[in-house]
Amino acid sequence: MKNRLISDIGGLPEGPLDLSEHEPTMTERRIDAMMMLLRAKPRSFWASDENRRTIESLEPETYKKAEYYEKWVLAMKELLIEKAILTEAEIESKLKEVRSRMEPS
């Protein structure tokens, strides 16, 4: 079988470029900053290739729909669990708390 990574897209047909500029949101900046800190010395929790591998392994439907930094934060969650820094259960419970705190009821 000819495996082709979902991210490996050189030469595939695509439409015109969108050249509009985008100022990163605070959420995007924080995701970027956390990713850099977790990857860099002294922590070195994972290499950028692990990051790539995790992004490529997202469900294809999720991968296609997700925004750029959405993929990053999903990969960060997976790697934090994989490296036993956080557990899935504590992330789920924190997520519930954050939502109930922030979402208008």
Place this chain on the structure above:
Amino acid sequence: MSDQFKVGSKVRITNAYPPGHIRTPFFLRGKEGLIIRHFGKYPNPERLAYGLNGLPKLNLYQVLFDMETTWRGDGSFAAKDTLTADIYETWLELV
């Protein structure tokens, strides 16, 4: 073994499609090119991707390809146009 490739060597990218994390673009598999630069040795990304140390390090080369041949004439380029990719030695074969 790592000395078999030099700047000026004609090479073919291995025509293989293994699973897992790979840094050799799909569109270049089986294509022929020319080594134009040697960058030194770098950890193997196919191992780094799984939390391994990436050793032994691999020689990394910049390989030049002709657009016309690579895309079999199907694209938007002029006759002289080229492309390059950075390829680790494990994906190269001498032509």
Place this chain on the structure above:
Amino acid sequence: MTENSGPHGGHDHSHNDFQPDIKEPTENWEFLEIALRELLVDKGVLSAREIQDEIEAWEKKSPEKGAEIVAKAWVDEEFKVRLLEDANQTIREFGIEVEVLKMVALENTPELHHVVVCTLCSCYPRPILGVPPLWYKSKQYRSRVIREPRAVLQEFGTKLSDDTEIRVVDSTADCRYLVIPTRPVGTEKMTETELAKLITRDSMIGTAQARDPIGKRS
């Protein structure tokens, strides 16, 4: 994008277009960011201060840094030679320390025009150019420029003669590429600081040429 898109500017913009930074999170992944951050800070893995410092450090990295380097390469042949030979070592003079990655400068000439892409992810010379623009990370650019460089450059308003070799450089590994655009004619008397203003982000990626000086005689 309209130029006058202030709060009361265009009619076709929704309110949200102007306030991306202060809007409340609505998407799952925005809540996930908050949850992960709070957990990491609570557990002492990261501190809020560090995250803030990292964001500020990122904001300092911008294409202006790259433009300073290219401007020096335009006026100082010896510097340019060193930059082409060993960019990591040479950019230290600008206070930029890059470990692990290999920085590589590519010189554009009337005969050879480099354009950089990452068809596998979105590798970009962030230490020199800052955060990549959205189009650089888009599937449209990443799929097409490697196969249709002339059509893609046209979308940027960049037209090159068929006598110029366009070389699309796919940064598939440990190298991060900085393009030194061709120095425009009519800039012989300009200072390094004036020259740097002609060197745009896109000209250092290779999708555009450096700006022409204002009032250039043609």
